[in-house]
Amino acid sequence: MHLLLLNGPNLNLLGQREPGIYGTDTLDSIEASLTAEALKQGVQLDCFQSNFEGALVERIHQAMGVSQGILINAGAYTHTSIALRDALAGVAIPYVELHLSNTHAREPFRHRSYLAERALGVVCGFGAQSYGLALQGLIHHLHQQE
Numbered sequence: 001m002h003l004l005l006l007n008g009p010n011l012n013l014l015g016q017r018e019p020g021i022y023g024t025d026t027l028d029s030i031e032a033s034l035t036a037e038a039l040k041q042g043v044q045l046d047c048f049q050s051n052f053e054g055a056l057v058e059r060i061h062q063a064m065g066v067s068q069g070i071l072i073n074a075g076a077y078t079h080t081s082i083a084l085r086d087a088l089a090g091v092a093i094p095y096v097e098l099h100l101s102n103t104h105a106r107e108p109f110r111h112r113s114y115l116a117e118r119a120l121g122v123v124c125g126f127g128a129q130s131y132g133l134a135l136q137g138l139i140h141h142l143h144q145q146e
């Protein structure tokens with residue numbers, strides 16, 4: 001099984017960025033532990049982060065025919081990007097939306113997600129653990145489809 005982890009804008013700053021909200025783990029360490037966790041379960045995980053919406057759209061397109069599932073923390077694009085929503089719908093790859101923070105307990109503009117409606121599920125509020133929980137949910141779902 002082959003999965004793709006996508007991280008959007010400002011998530012490259014994890015570890016330094018508003019640690020009271022996002023914690024102190026870096027994106028590198030999250031990606032490394034998630035890749036190791038995936039491998040234990042026989043899953044190859046590709047990781048990609050970009051601060052550019054179009055780069056994320058293109059990376060989603062490249063997953064077609066390669067990845068069976070996508071984990072996405074789209075950062076602020078979650079709340080703004082019809083382009084990302086359309087890209088995910090266009091490639092028709094099942095995906096899980098995730099966030100470190102509980103976006104519903106924050107400013108009203110973070111309550112809306114353009115991605116959630118078509119996601120298999122949404123995980124938020126568990127800090128870096130949200131990534132592991134989303135991975136488990138996605139792998140479990142894909143095994144059930146086999």
Ligand code: DQA
Binds near residue numbers: 011073101
């Ligand atoms: C975030 C939540 C978003 O609202 C915010 O713009 C981010 C990070 C999270 O992981 O909690 O950049 O996606």
